Amino acid sequence: MLSPFREMSRSVLLLCAVSLSACQEDAPPPDETQQHAEQSVPHVTIDGMDNTAGVLRGTIQGQGAIRAVGIQVDGELIGWAEVRGDQWSIRWRPLPGTRSVSVVAHDGSGEPGRAWLELDHVDFDAPHALYHAASLLTLPTAEGRVTRFTLDGSTPSASAPVYVAPLMLLRPSGEPAPLSEIPTNPPETPVDWRWLPPAEPVGRAAVVRFQQFVGTTPVGASGTRTYLIGASHGPLPVMSLTVDPEHLFGFEHGIYVPGRVHAEDPRPEWIWGNGNYHQSGKDWERPLHVEWFLPEGTPVISHGAGVRIHGSGSAALPHKSLRLYAKEDYGPKTFRAAIFPGSELEEFTRLIVRTSGQDLLSTKIRDCALQGLLRETSLHLQACRPTVLYINGEYWGLHELRERYDEYYVASHHGLNRKKVTILEHDGVLDTGEDGDEVPYRALLDYVRTNDVSQPEHFAHVESQMDVDDFIDYQIAEIFFANADWPQNNTKFWRYTEPEVNGPAAKDGRWRWLLYDLDGAFLGDPAYDSLARVLTDETLPEWSVVLLRNLLTNTDFKRRFVSRFLWHLDTTFTPERVTSHLDSLVGQVEAEMPAHIERWRYPTSLDVWRYNVDAMRAFAQVRPGHVRQHLEVAFGL
Structure with missing residues (x-):
């Protein structure tokens, strides 16, 4: 097949050469780092670089039948691109000192189209930053070793591409995003939360992994870095997870897909069905590389970790929460970073990258916002920071970086020995601890059932x-929020199993509660009497209400409960405070919501998201007045 060069007349070729020389004169000022295109006929773009094959590509749109696309590097013509339809491409690899690439295109009309870009130079070993203009990336090399690299997240093997020239990192245009096209729940999923493909092309970051080899043996340096070219996420931090694709999306062992487990046992009788993503434990933990960047792009975390799916029923939703484990098996044994503003903690053993549970269909901020209202109480809460996530360079949408309730959480917040922390759930089911650690709590429930706690000695x-x-603050919060998924569910509590009589409060051995999963709260009718439900609804499990109902027979407890509730209504839950807090959180995420909705199609539109957020604001305005009435009815105030 003849190249376009051989098919053109001498006059057209002369015009092309003259125009390429003129392109040098039209070059942008030195500080210009973005790609530019003059709106002429034809219109030409520089869209991407296949660093593995060594192919630069772009598009051309013109009126004439004859097209020629000439490529100039640092002012020198290097050749003519092959044109197929509206696409052009040329085999080329940049030299280490390459500074600019220019393209001039002709369609026979006499009017050239031009595009150009200037390249920053980035060394992999230099201090890292997330955000860059178009760049040339230099990987480490060593005599006697072969440097191999991957760009799809996979770990470089002895068969990975060999690094022979700097990698050209451009703002992606038309780059495939294969992971985003993988269904993450089965086709029989109810239509309201069935996986849908992205509405628009998925945003991309460049994820580069390298490893040096002698023969087929990996040796020496290796590394993983993420670069986001020509884009930004404003006030939000960014997390990049780099993982062998099979670990998340493979049929046999991928933890993010229905996979083999669903194929063998779909469990249609359960609304959430069944899948690989419902499996738990160490066998379903996968290694990956974690990077976390501050909003300005400064890296704070960059090392290996483990990942599991987080959540039970919500794991069947298309967009899933992840649990990250810092372990010496993978790298440092803690995530060391001041992740949460206002928190004194700067080391974390486990983190949750949360999708907002069922609220991912609605506001995506509900649990984060409601827990945040209680920061000034002594309740145990999960710190929260909205964060954008990329997986293997593919935009994965808006998440919340959260603390995880476990023995590490309790130990770090109170300076305790984690091995002496017991966490129970529901009616005393052991979550963390040793067999028998549940006995004291069940004994407490039995004591309340069999003794008249209205009497001072029993209450004592x-x-x-x-x-x-x-306990009072915990009950008040759940009742005010009208959490429909509580108290029969989402209940956890903890104690220190070796009390110290004169030690700090956290070591006194008493039970304390963990507030979490408020995705079913602040919904529906703000006049709903959730206090009456807790006090009188006989359909609730007895274990879930026996403490509150019996303790309210004690005059001192009732006084403390009511006075504390009224105090919260006058301070914590005032409409002005709640609305201000909501607005602050909305301000952080609103600009990100269009891209998130295009990626996941949930919430179904930006208007629906705004409607649901406004519903929370409206709920906040009238809820305190209704709850005052509920207190008057219940306690004759």
Whole structure:
């Protein structure tokens, strides 16, 4: 097949050469780093670089039948691109000192189209930053070793591409995003939360992994870096997870897909069905590389870790929460970073990259916002920071970086020995600890059932076993928020198993509660009497309400409960404070929502998202007045 060069007349070729020389005179000023295109006929773009094959490519749109695309590097013509339809491409690899690439295109009309870009130079070993203009990336090399690299997230093997020239990193245009096209729940999923393909091309970052080899043996340096070219996420930090694709999306062992487990046992009788993503434990933990960047692009975390799917029913939703484990098996044993503003903690053993649970269909900020209202109380809460996620360079949408409730959380917040922390759930089911650690809590429930806690001596015994003030704040929050998925669900509590009589409060051995999963709260009718539900609804499991109902027979407890509730209504839950807090959080994420919705199609539109956020604001305006009435009815105020 003849190249376009051989098919053109001498006059056209002369015009092309003259125009390429003129392109040098039209070059942008030295500080210009973005790609430019003059709106002429034809219109030409520089869209991408296949660093593995060594092919530069772009598009051309013109009126004439004859097209020629000439490529100039640092002012010198290097050749003519092959044109097929509206696409052009040329085999080329940049030299280490390459500074600019220019393209001039002709369609026979006499009017040339031009595009150009200037290249920053980035050394892999230099201090890292997330955000860059178009760049040339230099990887480490060593005598006697072969440097191999990957760009798809996979670990470089002895068969990976060999590094022979700097990698050209451009703002992606038309780059494939294969992971985003993989269904993450089965086709029989209810239509309201069935996986949908992205509405628009998925945003991309460049993820570069390299490893040096002697023969087929990996030796010496290796590394993983993420670069986001020509784009930004404004006030939001960014997390990049780089992982062998099979670990998340493979049929046999991929933890993010229905996979083999669903094929063998779909469990249609359960609304959430079944899949690889419902499996738990160490066998379903996968290695990956974690990077976390501050909003300005400064890297704070960059090392290996483990990942599992987080959540139970919500794992069947298309967009899934992830749990990250810092372990010496993969790298440092903690994530060291001041992740959460206002928190004194700067080391974390486990983190959750949360999708907002069922609220991913609605506001995506509900649990984060409601827990944040309680920061000034002594309740145990999960710190929250909205964060944009990329997986293997593919835009994965808006998430919340969260603390995880476990023995590490309790130990780090109170300076405790984690091995002496017990966490229970529901009616005393052991979550963390040793067999038998549940006995004291079940004994407490039995004591409340069989003794008249209206009497001071029995109430005193109860108070010696549980932090009553903590329990009161916990109950008030859940009741005010009208959490429909509580108290029969989402209940956890903890104690220190070796009490110290004169030690700090956290070591007194009393039970304290963990507030979490408020995705079913602040919904529906703000006049709903959730207090009456907790006090009188006989359909609720007895274990879930026995403490509150029986303790309210004690005059002192009732006084403390009511006065504390009124105080919260006058301070914590005032409409002005709640609305201001919501607006602050919305301000952080609103600009990101269009891209997130295009990626996941949930919420179904930006207007629907705004409607649901406004519903929370409206709920906040009238909820305190209704709850005052509920208190009056219940306690005759």
